[in-house]
Amino acid sequence: MNQQEIRNYIETYFRAFDSPFITETPSYFTVQLPVEVDKDLGNRPFYWSYVEKIGIEPNPLQLTFVFEPDSLPEGLRGEELPYGSRRLHQIFDSAKKHGKFVRLYEDTENPVGRPRSSFPLVPWLGVNYKAEFICDQKKDMLLSLGINLISGSVVADFYQTVQSLALTPKLPDYTFTMQPIFGIDSAVERIEAYISRELEQHDTKWAEYALKRLEEEKALVESYYGEEANRQESTEEQESERLEKQRKLLVEKNTRLQELAWQFEPRIQVSALNIGLFYLRTPLPS
Amino acid sequence: MKVPIHFDREWVPELKKRMKEDGPWNKWELFQLAYQAEETSIVSDFGELQCLKHLPALDPFPHQLETAKRVISEMHGRAILADEVGLGKTIEAGLIIKEYMVRGLAKKILILVPASLVVQWSRELNQKFGIPAVAQKKEYMWRQYDVVIASIDTAKREPHRGHVLDQDYDILIIDEAHKLKNKNTVNYQFIKEIKKKYCLLLTATPIQNDLDELYNLITLLKPGYLGQSADFQKNYVESKRQARNHEVLQEELKDIMVRNTRSEGGLFFTKRFVETVPVELSEMEWELYHGVTNFVKEQYQNTFFKNPLALITLQREVCSSRFAAFDTLVNMHNRLPEDSPARMKVVELAELIRAIKKNAKAEKTLELIQSFNDKAIIFTEYRKTQEYLHHYLAENGISSVMFRGGFKRNKKDWMTELFENRAQVLIATEAGGEGINLQFCNRIINFDMPWNPMRVEQRIGRVHRLGQKRDVYIYNLSTSGTIEEHILNLLYEKINMFEMVIGELDTIVERLRLNKSIESNLIDIVLESETEREVQIKINNIGEVIRMQMNENNLAEGMEQL
Numbered sequence: 001m002n003q004q005e006i007r008n009y010i011e012t013y014f015r016a017f018d019s020p021f022i023t024e025t026p027s028y029f030t031v032q033l034p035v036e037v038d039k040d041l042g043n044r045p046f047y048w049s050y051v052e053k054i055g056i057e058p059n060p061l062q063l064t065f066v067f068e069p070d071s072l073p074e075g076l077r078g079e080e081l082p083y084g085s086r087r088l089h090q091i092f093d094s095a096k097k098h099g100k101f102v103r104l105y106e107d108t109e110n111p112v113g114r115p116r117s118s119f120p121l122v123p124w125l126g127v128n129y130k131a132e133f134i135c136d137q138k139k140d141m142l143l144s145l146g147i148n149l150i151s152g153s154v155v156a157d158f159y160q161t162v163q164s165l166a167l168t169p170k171l172p173d174y175t176f177t178m179q180p181i182f183g184i185d186s187a188v189e190r191i192e193a194y195i196s197r198e199l200e201q202h203d204t205k206w207a208e209y210a211l212k213r214l215e216e217e218k219a220l221v222e223s224y225y226g227e228e229a230n231r232q233e234s235t236e237e238q239e240s241e242r243l244e245k246q247r248k249l250l251v252e253k254n255t256r257l258q259e260l261a262w263q264f265e266p267r268i269q270v271s272a273l274n275i276g277l278f279y280l281r282t283p284l285p286s
Numbered sequence: 287m288k289v290p291i292h293f294d295r296e297w298v299p300e301l302k303k304r305m306k307e308d309g310p311w312n313k314w315e316l317f318q319l320a321y322q323a324e325e326t327s328i329v330s331d332f333g334e335l336q337c338l339k340h341l342p343a344l345d346p347f348p349h350q351l352e353t354a355k356r357v358i359s360e361m362h363g364r365a366i367l368a369d370e371v372g373l374g375k376t377i378e379a380g381l382i383i384k385e386y387m388v389r390g391l392a393k394k395i396l397i398l399v400p401a402s403l404v405v406q407w408s409r410e411l412n413q414k415f416g417i418p419a420v421a422q423k424k425e426y427m428w429r430q431y432d433v434v435i436a437s438i439d440t441a442k443r444e445p446h447r448g449h450v451l452d453q454d455y456d457i458l459i460i461d462e463a464h465k466l467k468n469k470n471t472v473n474y475q476f477i478k479e480i481k482k483k484y485c486l487l488l489t490a491t492p493i494q495n496d497l498d499e500l501y502n503l504i505t506l507l508k509p510g511y512l513g514q515s516a517d518f519q520k521n522y523v524e525s526k527r528q529a530r531n532h533e534v535l536q537e538e539l540k541d542i543m544v545r546n547t548r549s550e551g552g553l554f555f556t557k558r559f560v561e562t563v564p565v566e567l568s569e570m571e572w573e574l575y576h577g578v579t580n581f582v583k584e585q586y587q588n589t590f591f592k593n594p595l596a597l598i599t600l601q602r603e604v605c606s607s608r609f610a611a612f613d614t615l616v617n618m619h620n621r622l623p624e625d626s627p628a629r630m631k632v633v634e635l636a637e638l639i640r641a642i643k644k645n646a647k648a649e650k651t652l653e654l655i656q657s658f659n660d661k662a663i664i665f666t667e668y669r670k671t672q673e674y675l676h677h678y679l680a681e682n683g684i685s686s687v688m689f690r691g692g693f694k695r696n697k698k699d700w701m702t703e704l705f706e707n708r709a710q711v712l713i714a715t716e717a718g719g720e721g722i723n724l725q726f727c728n729r730i731i732n733f734d735m736p737w738n739p740m741r742v743e744q745r746i747g748r749v750h751r752l753g754q755k756r757d758v759y760i761y762n763l764s765t766s767g768t769i770e771e772h773i774l775n776l777l778y779e780k781i782n783m784f785e786m787v788i789g790e791l792d793t794i795v796e797r798l799r800l801n802k803s804i805e806s807n808l809i810d811i812v813l814e815s816e817t818e819r820e821v822q823i824k825i826n827n828i829g830e831v832i833r834m835q836m837n838e839n840n841l842a843e844g845m846e847q848l
Contacts, residue, residue, distance in 0.1 A: 001326050009319065009322065012315060012319060013316075013319055015315070016313050016315040016316050016319065082342040082343075083339055083340065083342065084339060084340030084341060084342060084416065085416070086416060091323075092323035092327070093323075095316055095319040095320045095322075095323050096320040096323060096324070098312055098313070098316045098320075099312050099313070099315075099316030099317040099318070099319055099320030099321075100297075100312060100317075100320065101300070101301060101304055101311055101312055102311055102312050102313070102314055102317045103304075103309075103311045104314055128321055128324075130324060130328065132390070133289075133332075134391075136362040136363055136484075137332045137358065137359065137362075137389075137391070138329070138332070138389045138390060138391050139329055139330055139331050139332050140328035140329055140330060141328070141330065142321075142324065142325060142328060159321065163318070167314055169311060169313075169314070184298060184301060184302055184305075185298070188295065188298060192293050195291075195293075196291055199289075199291060200288065204287050204289055206332060207287060207289045208287055211287070213362070217508070220508065220509070220510035220511060221509055221510055223510055224509040224510030224514065225509070225510075227514045228514075252478065252479075255479075255481055256509060258481070259481060259482065259483060262454070262483050263362065263363070263364075263483050263484070264362070266289050266290075267289060267290050267291075267292060268289050268290070268291045268292070269291075269292050269294070270291060270292065270293045270294065271293075271294035272294065272297045273320065273321065273324050274317055274320050274321065275297055275301055276317065277305070
């Protein structure tokens with residue numbers, strides 16, 4: 001993200017919370033934080049628990065963000081927001097927290113000639129997933145899927161598709177929602193089955209390599225501790241002392257083996273970023 | 287092959303609840319922003335380093351980036367970082383930690399360092415890398431914080447030990463790892479018990495005395511990697527310090543150790559010029575020097591001072607300036623019996639000091655500074671000398687700031703800034719410690735010479751390091767005919783230490799355990815010798831011995847080849 005993209009992003013963010021902009025210039029802007037934003041960005045959990053306990057009028061912060069530090073008015077202080085800065089990450093996290101579940105309806109004009117008749121909207125469950133391919137290294141992939149809760153058909157790139165539709169949080173006039181046939185659980189199962197099929201098509205060289213590596217390293221550990229044990233076997237010591245040493249060695253070996261599995265074992269972790277119920281009029285190609 | 291897939295379904299009951307309760311529902315704009323945030327931060331391939339995108343202010347050197355890359359993609363996160371001193375092992379470790387954090391592969395991180403470096407590590411990780419590392423102070427911190435820095439000596443003791451061994455660490459980092467060379471120590475056994483995924487061992491000297499030390503370090507990372515200890519002995523060890531099968535060992539080590547050296551990079555350092563500046567003492571200064579030297583010998587033989595250290599201090603102080611010696615004389619005066627002849631002698635010496643009006647060394651220093659008309663750092667071991675020089679330079683129209691070991695961080699930063707922007711000279715009694723950047727200055731004057739070569743090295747290291755753009759000039763003041771001259775000869779001519787690049791010396795000093803020996807040998811020589819001539823010959827002998835040891839020590843070559 002470059003500075004312009006970052007600025008667009010956070011302006012959209014503050015607008016979404018209806019935060020009043022106090023000043024806005026090309027080089028900086030100052031914004032009044034609403035309470036829920038202050039709680040995410042203000043770094044003052046004690047203040048908020050205090051305010052809530054005592055029941056006094058809260059006094060949320062104002063923040064100034066700077067985009068052209070060289071052309072600031074004298075005496076003005078503000079934060080710069082380079083990519084990777086802690087503040088930007090706070091804003092990202094806040095957006096994720098407040099953008100997790102939506103319910104939206106498609107809003108379109110009724111066709112000419114039938115202005116007053118009611119139209120049905122089809123229920124969809126849309127989920128944005130992140131798939132993480134993990135071994136000792138990691139890569140991610142985003143997957144957006146939607147399932148038609150009447151027909152049960154699953155479509156890919158669902159989010160990208162619905163972004164081009166007009167959506168509203170209120171049920172528009174002259175529309176009604178159809179009763180879903182698929183419940184959430186079976187819909188989720190279908191989506192997950194779809195993802196599993198999809199992921200199995202992927203190149204698995206990374207996983208094969210990691211597994212090979214794991215086996216090699218395990219073999220080294222096995223042989224090392226095997227010989228260590230033999231070496232102890234041959235030294236003359238009291239039986240009890242020897243057993244204790246053997247036990248310790250075994251514990252140590254198991255720790256090492258567990259570490260290796262933790263480090264190398266290939267796996268794919270799929271988690272949902274955000275989820276929506278979408279009631280659509282436009283049919284989507286499956 | 288089939289890779290196991292795990293689905294997170296925590297959101298399902300949450301969605302059902304909202305459906306049942308008709309909300310609350312989030313805004314479409316925030317839903318989109320959430321997706322966008324995720325989209326910009328995901329990493330879509332295994333290889334490329336991502337962390338730089340998150341570190342706009344950091345400008346690492348190419349060898350540091352290369353190292354981070356190799357450790358992650360070729361060494362799978364377990365490695366010995368063995369760069370020579372001054373090449374930035376901390377930066378490399380920081381890059382690696384950051385990369386794993388950005389990729390979501392590391393969260394819980396333990397960094398074990400010598401107690402004296404805890405604060406510095408936490409500052410570097412926070413300031414340079416935006417990594418929220420905390421120095422462990424209270425017991426609850428082991429669990430409360432994800433990135434914790436502590437000393438091994440703290441961590442290994444209860445109640446800390448229990449907390450550390452109870453948790454799984456995504457990354458374990460150990461600085462100055464050569465201290466773990468002996469596998470029978472409590473520290474080594476403790477480290478072995480820590481559960482970790484990735485592990486970095488940092489040391490500039492992976493081998494100090496024998497190759498087994500390296501074997502033991504590797505065993506912490508990957509047991510069995512070089513075979514059993516016995517195999518290792520058979521395959522790679524010729525004698526204690528000599529490796530056999532260099533090429534094979536070198537090949538094996540490539541996958542587990544990174545060692546960047548100055549010589550191979552070539553680009554790292556500017557040139558270093560060393561100049562001995564002879565100083566002739568005035569007649570009265572000579573009288574004082576001889577007076578003190580004889581006094582020290584007499585008193586050592588009389589053994590009134592049980593601890594000869596005070597005498598040695600006096601001998602060293604008088605080489606620096608009469609002011610440095612004065613306080614020690616006053617102290618001695620007060621401790622000696624009232625009617626002792628020694629006390630009379632002290633009074634005489636003090637009178638002499640009062641009578642002296644000039645300081646040949648200070649005059650020479652002034653001359654030097656005026657001749658190059660550039661910024662310079664003057665190092666002295668003594669505060670009295672420091673104060674005197676500050677005053678003397680001011681009298682001659684040269685601005686200077688004083689810098690001491692006891693200064694708090696803020697004050698050090700402030701003094702550095704004053705020196706950079708307002709003053710021509712910095713007068714320091716210590717090397718300043720890490721994190722103080724004095725590279726804008728390229729001239730050092732050693733007003734007096736520490737007897738411990740590592741201290742000289744640290745002084746030079748302040749300016750001759752990565753980031754110095756100009757050639758570096760070192761001026762050593764040498765008072766003809768004094769012990770100082772002999773010591774300078776030893777360090778300069780015999781050990782050749784000023785010609786060594788940074789890092790080389792500490793390797794040698796540590797390996798040969800010179801540090802203690804040089805200083806304590808010098809003390810013995812000064813106290814035990816009858817004549818100046820004897821002192822000179824004995825110091826010469828040390829130089830010969832060291833030189834022989836250095837030549838004999840094939841390990842030095844072995845190390846370079848590794």
